[in-house]
Amino acid sequence: xxxxxxxxxxxxxxxxxxxxxxxxxxxxxxxxxxxxxxxxxxxxxxxxxxxxxxxxxxxxxxxxxxxxxxxxxxxxxxxxxxxxxxxxxxxxxxxxxxxxxxxxxxxxxxxxxxxxxxxxxxxxxxxxxxxxxxxxxxxxxxxxxxxxxxxxxxxxxxxxxxxxxxxxxxxxxxxxxxxxxxxxxxxxxxxxxxxxxxxxxxxxxxxxxxxxxxxxxxxxxxxxxxxxxxxxxxxxxxxxxxxxxxxxxx
Numbered sequence: 001x002x003x004x005x006x007x008x009x010x011x012x013x014x015x016x017x018x019x020x021x022x023x024x025x026x027x028x029x030x031x032x033x034x035x036x037x038x039x040x041x042x043x044x045x046x047x048x049x050x051x052x053x054x055x056x057x058x059x060x061x062x063x064x065x066x067x068x069x070x071x072x073x074x075x076x077x078x079x080x081x082x083x084x085x086x087x088x089x090x091x092x093x094x095x096x097x098x099x100x101x102x103x104x105x106x107x108x109x110x111x112x113x114x115x116x117x118x119x120x121x122x123x124x125x126x127x128x129x130x131x132x133x134x135x136x137x138x139x140x141x142x143x144x145x146x147x148x149x150x151x152x153x154x155x156x157x158x159x160x161x162x163x164x165x166x167x168x169x170x171x172x173x174x175x176x177x178x179x180x181x182x183x184x185x186x187x188x189x190x191x192x193x194x195x196x197x198x199x200x201x202x203x204x205x206x207x208x209x210x211x212x213x214x215x216x217x218x219x220x221x222x223x224x225x226x227x228x229x230x231x232x233x234x235x236x237x238x239x240x241x242x243x244x245x246x247x248x249x250x
Contacts, residue, residue: 014029097146116151126157
């Protein structure tokens, strides 16, 4: 069923509105949508927040989460992203919005679809903690508003919590991709305390055998501390579903 959300209407004329199609995609349906979409600001942040206001995606540090790969609505990181998008559109001075940081190529899995494995080299050392922090600082100086930690398996780095904590949350939100096996209660609490915004857990199939085959690791889906495993307990600090926001550590 097609649903429509009208953001701005005058004298019965829909000026800015969006429709959610049967395939799940959202398209502009208002008179001014082509202009709005050109700047991409409302499309990326404000409109989704209004459209999904009836969906409880959660809040992060008091701000509404409309998209788990975008800063919360009204946060300083979101305003920073909007400013940089406008600057790029108006002044033709583009700045990056997001950065993906592969902090390690080490991983206990052997996934058939792994792209990181193609870059693994034993003769090139990983960045030290200080080098990694310098890279984070330089990325923030470039203007990013989203910093994604990935790998390999980022939880194999002992300093991952320190690196997440190092991200200036007034400028960018840190997110992380993980295969889920090391989400112990201790690690989940550390991630939340470090200020992680969102965690993405890899689940390749609801069928454990298919998932394990993709991961190249028998018993992975239902192993230990994976959210689908016997010890998968997030204690409300992080949500155990792919792409849902981490709760702010007060």
